[in-house]
Amino acid sequence: MALIACTETTPSAPPQASAPPPQSAPPAPVASAPAIQPSPSIAPAPAPAEKPPATAEANPPAESAAAVTTPAPASAVSAVYGEKKPAAADKPAKQAASVQGDRTALSWYYMKKKKGEVPNFPPETKKYTEDQKALWVGKGKKVYITFDTGGPMGDTDLLLKTLKDNDAKVNFFIAGYNMKKYPDFIRQLVDDGHLVANHTMTHTDMNLQTDDQVKQEINDFAKLFKETTGKDVPPYFRFPYGRYNMHLLSLVSDMGYTSVFWSTAMVDWLPRKNGPEDPLNDILNNLHDGNIILMHQGSPENIEALDRIIKEVRKAGYEFGLLDDIS
Numbered sequence: 001m002a003l004i005a006c007t008e009t010t011p012s013a014p015p016q017a018s019a020p021p022p023q024s025a026p027p028a029p030v031a032s033a034p035a036i037q038p039s040p041s042i043a044p045a046p047a048p049a050e051k052p053p054a055t056a057e058a059n060p061p062a063e064s065a066a067a068v069t070t071p072a073p074a075s076a077v078s079a080v081y082g083e084k085k086p087a088a089a090d091k092p093a094k095q096a097a098s099v100q101g102d103r104t105a106l107s108w109y110y111m112k113k114k115k116g117e118v119p120n121f122p123p124e125t126k127k128y129t130e131d132q133k134a135l136w137v138g139k140g141k142k143v144y145i146t147f148d149t150g151g152p153m154g155d156t157d158l159l160l161k162t163l164k165d166n167d168a169k170v171n172f173f174i175a176g177y178n179m180k181k182y183p184d185f186i187r188q189l190v191d192d193g194h195l196v197a198n199h200t201m202t203h204t205d206m207n208l209q210t211d212d213q214v215k216q217e218i219n220d221f222a223k224l225f226k227e228t229t230g231k232d233v234p235p236y237f238r239f240p241y242g243r244y245n246m247h248l249l250s251l252v253s254d255m256g257y258t259s260v261f262w263s264t265a266m267v268d269w270l271p272r273k274n275g276p277e278d279p280l281n282d283i284l285n286n287l288h289d290g291n292i293i294l295m296h297q298g299s300p301e302n303i304e305a306l307d308r309i310i311k312e313v314r315k316a317g318y319e320f321g322l323l324d325d326i327s
């Protein structure tokens with residue numbers, strides 16, 4: 001089992017590499033915690049040099065990088081998250097009320113299992129209530145690619161062409177500032193039948209914002225989407241860096257959005273050691289029913305690999321879906 005923590009990348013990932021896991025739960029040592037073995041493809045190429053840091057989502061989030069690439073903190077996190085006591089044990093009597101107010105910062109991650117098997121997910125997912133709408137894996141022979149566009153846009157022509165040539169419809173979570181800067185690209189995505197959804201305006205850690213600020217991030221995005229495309233934004237939301245808390249999950253849900261996490265992610269904010277082979281292998285080695293895949297648009301290797309990814313995933317018996325196919 002390998003643990004893949006939040007691989008959401010960022011220009012300004014708040015915590016540094018040495019930051020402790022954002023959990024307040026004490027890392028009670030757990031005998032049966034799964035062994036952490038970073039998958040080979042996780043070994044990052046060293047320098048993130050070519051990524052422009054200023055607005056680049058692809059600039060390595062120190063925090064995520066640490067969690068994903070260094071076994072030590074990862075296993076600590078895993079011990080905390082992966083094992084804990086059974087969800088029921090710490091469920092308060094009146095769960096909803098208590099959960100809604102819980103602002104303990106959380107970071108999304110999953111624990112990889114054998115090829116073909118749906119990964120394990122953090123225990124807090126078991127506490128999500130119906131008022132905390134969230135998705136992290138679907139069902140059946142469907143795969144949901146979700147491109148995360150919080151940073152560089154990459155080769156958008158090749159991206160659009162590859163999707164069109166393969167007649168594949170996928171999902172995009174785009175930061176508002178990119179939508180503002182590249183409205184034609186957004187319109188093209190929508191015209192081509194892709195799903196473009198809310199990833200906040202500024203792509204910052206929502207844990208660090210007030211409720212009013214979070215609402216504004218989301219509402220401003222929706223407004224800009226409407227101005228840009230003439231359509232209402234689809235009701236899906238992704239927390240930048242996968243950083244959230246139970247309270248925010250409720251807040252976003254109350255605003256009509258389903259929060260979308262993922263069941264496959266890659267260390268794709270760094271140059272890939274084996275070029276496009278890496279994203280291809282990362283995906284094929286973790287392919288499972290309902291797979292929600294996080295890929296960063298700013299990774300050139302992702303876009304280079306996309307044609308083969310689509311063809312190989314189909315060869316494996318899966319078809320691509322939009323998030324609104326999941327219900």
Ligand SMILES: [Zn+2]
Binds near residue numbers: 149150199203241
């Ligand atoms: Zn993002």
